[in-house]
Amino acid sequence: MAASLSAAFNVEEHAASYGTPAGPSVIIDPPDGKLPYLPGMRERALDNDKHRERDPVGQCHMHGVPRVMFPPFPLEILQDREYVVILAETEHGVRIIPTDGRPFLTNYSSWNGDSRGRWEGDTLVVEVRGLNGRGWLDQAGNFMGAGARVVERFRLTGKDSLDYQATVENPSVFSRPFTVRVPLRRRPADVELLEYGCIEGERDAVHMPSARGETK
């Protein structure tokens, strides 16, 4: 599977700039398509954008949820009766999602969280807890904080198309929950994920341009 690229750059509507194609907002709630930041938080996101060397993915960390579902690299989804497994090519990220009704882990903190899935009709609903609060939402510095909970909905809308929605509830950063919606397309059956290496000494992220085209 591969997501449409726009969300990876910026989940909000954005104009084209150096290294960033223009794209629409993927936020379907609130209706204005803007992240409902608490006062002062949008300024932090704008500052992040000027310091993309802070991007956890640039530092070789896994994307976190929901960003892991719309990277500019493919994903592989496997399932059996007990699990749905999502492999991300980028950062060789992994999510193992039990669908057998087991309880969440306690006192758990991680980049990709602790996920539990269940089927509601044709929709796979995944609840995510145990996120470490350090994940960003996109390359533009939009971010999440401690205590986030995410509810994801995966639904096939055609033979090769998947509708992905994630509702993020994170009262330490946002005034209300918000929902992103990203379409994913299935790649041909002969496509294979490639190995992704990242930790071998990259030191150049400090030179990344701002996703909004601003220079330092």
Place this chain on the structure above:
Amino acid sequence: MIRTALVWVFFTGTAWAQSESRDLRGIWQAAGTAFQNLEGAAAQQGRGAAKSAVVDPANGKIPYRTDARKSAERNAKERATADPLLACFQPGVPRAALLPEPFQIFQNPDRVVIVYQHVHAYRVIFTDGRPHYDDGIEFYMGDSRGRWEGNSFVVDVTNFKPETWLDDAGNFHSAKLHVVERYTRTAANTMRYEATVEDPEVFEKSWTIRVDLVRLAEPNSQLVEHECERDAQGIYRHPPQFLK
């Protein structure tokens, strides 16, 4: 009716059914200490003696070429700083299967997927006969293609990067490494793991290790996230809970 009953008695009378022998799913972990040194080691401070995991050749020694044995000895001396695992590189094969950390196997009709807890490395092993990548394309975890031979799952692994080690002791390989792994269920919660290692640049002949894998059978067992963080020098380090 009677025959059905007899079959039922037969299956329940054994610890596991033959029909499960091609079912590798579950969370597994290597028994023993092969990860420390494939050739075994005498007892030393903080570590008990360990038998060699090498079953062929029969003397339990890795059949290094003379110059390569010297490189392994140098690696052993410098292992506190030189082991690529310490800087969170993906562990390679067969080392990934031997680490003191669990891994989980998933099976689909055309592929077997192994997710290692250790730095969330994973391998997608196609079983539909598609070929290896061309020479010169290198991966830390190699390029794996699987097939069933009787009740053994056989994985042919090629296209390795030369940077990974084979164990904590500095046993090593080149980019010419070729590994053939065999996973064979032996009981409900045990599996035999064998790996035949071939690398004409480093070894005089091929050699084979054998290690038992044990299933984590506790209900609700799951892998946890093992993610490294950069230290003050910018080198990636394992979080303390994963240091052995």
